[in-house]
Amino acid sequence: MILAERAARLAAESDRRVLDIEIERLKLEIARLRRERFGQSAERSTRIEQLELSLEDLEETAAAVEAAAETAEVQAHPRSKPARRLLPEHLPRVRVVEPSPSACPCCGGKLHKLGEDITETLERIPAKWRVIQHVREKFTCRSCEAITQPPAPFHPIARGRAGANLLAEVVFAKFGLHLPLHRQSASFAREGVEIDVSTLADWVGAVSVALKPLVEAIADHAQAGPRVHVDDTPVPVLAPRAQARSDQTMAAKPDGKTKTGRLWTMVRDDRPFGGNDPPAAAYFYSPDRSGEHAEGFLTGFSGIMQADAFSGFGRLYQQGAIVEAACWAHGRRKFFDLAQLKKAPIAIEAVKRIDALFAIERDIAGLSPEARLTARAGLSRPLVDDLAVWLHQKRAGRASRIAKAMDYLLKRWPAFTLFLEDGRVDLSNNAAERALRGIAVGRRNWTFAGSDAGGRRAAAMYTLIETAKLNGVDPRAWLADVLARLPGHSARRIGDLLPWNWKGESHAEAA
Known part of the structure; x- marks a missing residue:
């Protein structure tokens, strides 16, 4: 009787949460339709954000209740779930073949492959760090004893030891994702690479100077x-x-x-x-x-x-x-x-x-x-x-x-x-x-600008990032490519590097 009562209570709670989720989902849809009808405005956007957060919380709670019910082997009322989207086709596939028996578990006979079933799981591999070594070999001519060596490669920033992709990652995280440099430094340290906040700050300052023409x-x-x-x-x-x-x-x-x-x-x-x-x-x-x-x-x-x-x-x-x-x-x-x-x-x-x-x-x-x-x-x-x-x-x-x-x-x-x-x-x-x-979202994270110079630097970086977004360009990929090409690029052709001119196969690969 106690188990039956407990099962009925969990089922009732599950039913209530299903209804709550549906109500919030309908409220969100109504708010979106009203926004489409009456146009963009700050008060409607704020209301929609509140509804989305409320909906997320309800769905997380319902999922936790279902998981607890399955653990306790109590059948709760199943809630309707949205249809699963197909995993992105452009992502590479890694085959992990589960170990199979070498012989028939029933009679010990030889097995022949009949087919296979594939279950896909979306996974994200943490960022990979590497040190790029630019090797400039020296050659000598035995006839005239002249020494030949390729010129040193251009660096994205003067005397910098950071590559273009790393610089773009730091700049975009600070001004595009609103992550202060001390949080980025802590994140890098957890990945095994310790970079002082002062070093990251030097990189950001140098990047702002390098990208000033853009x-x-x-x-x-x-x-x-x-x-x-x-x-x-x-x-x-x-x-x-x-x-x-x-x-x-x-x-x-x-x-x-x-x-x-x-x-x-x-x-x-x-x-x-x-x-x-x-x-x-x-x-x-x-x-x-x-x-x-x-x-x-x-x-x-x-x-x-x-x-x-x-x-x-x-x-x-x-x-x-x-x-x-x-x-x-x-x-x-x-x-x-x-x-x-x-x-x-x-x-x-x-x-x-x-x-x-x-x-x-x-x-x-x-x-x-x-x-x-x-x-x-x-x-x-x-x-x-x-x-x-x-x-x-x-x-x-x-x-x-x-x-x-x-x-x-x-x-x-x-x-x-x-x-x-x-x-x-x-x-x-x-x-x-x-x-x-x-910027309004970013203020919650970085709290304040350090100085008037920092405000001007932020304005410059927002100019680059938001313009890239307006033109449908990935800001991080664009910044990485521009930082790599800018040192050797002609000042007269700076327009070729602007977001709306950022085309071509190599740029698509970078994105």
């Missing part, structure tokens, strides 16, 4: 676009402490406190309006959010800039070379917060009206500017005109957060409605926000 070329390409997305995110930076020396001079030393620096991104992506030029994301660092820094890295750019309502851009717009295009996602977010937290009817209605505009934009994404303008004239303009009238009607006499959200739109109405006049303009600045998402 960073500058990507920044120039981004600035040459007819339209760019610009945004920034805060970055904690270790603040210096001035200490008086005996000779009354001042030396800067870290005191453990941090200040707030900024990482800016300028994204060029012409694909939404059918452009053929490759996308690029250039990053810049500034010690604060003063407008002069934005003016500095935007020097030389002329065209349409999609950004938030940062007051530091004011002088750039006044000069006339840069045209402001406002972000509807920012305007929508102010209403969305009120709709979600306060359940305000006006905010809910505003969100619905703006979402209708995003729905139209998804249908015309990738069309030419002319085709987009035609569609917007017939579909979007009536909605925008109705929204303007509605906002003025609801705004009258109000002094609240709703009024502030309305003013955000109404005071910048020409910038918000520029997409109706120019088919190259997007409805939102989400391209720049997506480019900064990795």
Whole structure:
């Protein structure tokens, strides 16, 4: 009776977990469908991440319950499992033949092979370390006694003892996977190779100098676009402490406190309006959010800039070379917060009206500017005109957060409605926000940048890695190949090494 009761309890718990998993799975699917319908936004992405984590935890718990039930020889209610995917065909296969008897276990007779059954298991072999010896043999001529020897090979970094693949691994792990150097050093030590953090730091610094021409070329390409997305995110930076020396001079030393620096991104992506030029994301660092820094890295750019309502851009717009295009996602977010937290009817209605505009934009994404303008004239303009009238009607006499959200739109109405006049303009600045998402994730791991120089170095590395991602290129493989080729590469042909030109059989093999 006790065993039967225990079996029934485990089965009931299993049934409950199956239902919980299905509920969470449906919630996740609903959230994904809503995101596809209403467009990308930060609050929906955060919600989906929470649902995914919840779903993972429930599935792990259900698997543990099943394993415990099998160990106890109690039959729990089986849960439905997704169909298994085939293991990747491009991976090499290693045959491990299980030992077979040499004679028939029944009569001792000779055995003849009838066939075989193969069970495949996906496995990952830890990284292999090796020392590459570059041997330069010396030869002498017995006739003239001249000595001949091949020239020394180029090193990816000056006087460096690290190969291109190792350097790319360290740089990509730090800036692409957000693993601080001390964690990488500890991981290498567990694999039997001890590399000091200071040595890894020297490598990263040297790599940033070696790759500077590529960073500058990507920044120039981004600035040459007819339209760019610009945004920034805060970055904690270790603040210096001035200490008086005996000779009354001042030396800067870290005191453990941090200040707030900024990482800016300028994204060029012409694909939404059918452009053929490759996308690029250039990053810049500034010690604060003063407008002069934005003016500095935007020097030389002329065209349409999609950004938030940062007051530091004011002088750039006044000069006339840069045209402001406002972000509807920012305007929508102010209403969305009120709709979600306060359940305000006006905010809910505003969100619905703006979402209708995003729905139209998804249908015309990738069309030419002319085709987009035609569609917007017939579909979007009536909605925008109705929204303007509605906002003025609801705004009258109000002094609240709703009024502030309305003013955000109404005071910048020409910038918000520029997409109706120019088919190259997007409805939102989400391209720049997506480019900064990795930095927001990285902040949780590396906590702060060590200095302003470290912030500038991070901006350079993010420029390389994120641009490679935008062009569908494996950043680690690309960096390894570029570091190996760059020392002997002509400076006039630096464009051949940019991510969108990284083609060919040898590059595919490297990837």
